[in-house]
Amino acid sequence: MTEFDRGAGSLCLDFVATVRDWPGRRIELLATPAELTGWFEEQGLPAAAGGLTEPDLLAARDLRGAVNETTRGLIASRPPTPEDIRLINKAARRPTPMFLLGPGGRTRTPVPEPDAGAALSVIARDAINLLAGPDLGRVRACDSDGCATLFLDRSPSGRRRWCSMRRCGGRVAAANYRRRRATRSQA
Numbered sequence: 208m209t210e211f212d213r214g215a216g217s218l219c220l221d222f223v224a225t226v227r228d229w230p231g232r233r234i235e236l237l238a239t240p241a242e243l244t245g246w247f248e249e250q251g252l253p254a255a256a257g258g259l260t261e262p263d264l265l266a267a268r269d270l271r272g273a274v275n276e277t278t279r280g281l282i283a284s285r286p287p288t289p290e291d292i293r294l295i296n297k298a299a300r301r302p303t304p305m306f307l308l309g310p311g312g313r314t315r316t317p318v319p320e321p322d323a324g325a326a327l328s329v330i331a332r333d334a335i336n337l338l339a340g341p342d343l344g345r346v347r348a349c350d351s352d353g354c355a356t357l358f359l360d361r362s363p364s365g366r367r368r369w370c371s372m373r374r375c376g377g378r379v380a381a382a383n384y385r386r387r388r389a390t391r392s393q394a
């Protein structure tokens with residue numbers, strides 16, 4: 208079973224976090240069209256009427272790569288490549304999904320789409336708003352050794368260090384505790 212993170216603070220960064228590039232260990236959470244469908248559903252994005260296909264998966268991964276590279280580049284003051292900019296803009300140009308209000312007025316159902324284009328358009332537009340807006344200054348890479356997952360720091364202090372308190376924050380705290388205890392027992 209896959210476990211998707213929704214802690215990155217923005218849709219496009221949650222999307223980027225569906226691949227974890229750790230040293231010597233690359234974990235792909237979107238390995239099949241079905242996993243992409245699962246991710247879209249978790250985010251409330253429409254799946255394709257006839258199911259997502261391999262080309263949908265490749266288009267999704269291309270967009271994810273472009274958002275990842277462009278975001279990491281910009282926070283390191285590195286200019287983006289024309290190819291990545293073109294990819295993000297191409298995805299954003301597609302119409303976004305349509306939702307219809309349910310009979311009780313408190314539910315909404317996405318109208319099925321022919322492919323992944325509408326869902327990817329939502330992600331690409333989110334990326335454009337993030338990259339070209341003031342929040343880019345709050346995008347950070349996780350401080351934990353070998354993680355580097357991108358997240359949007361929405362904390363009031365602006366000093367959040369870890370992608371996830373549960374995973375990386377907890378690991379760092381445990382390591383600090385062990386180190387302190389080892390130092391004490393030597394004294």
Ligand SMILES: [Zn+2]
Pocket residue numbers: 349350351354355356369370371375
């Ligand atoms: Zn992390």
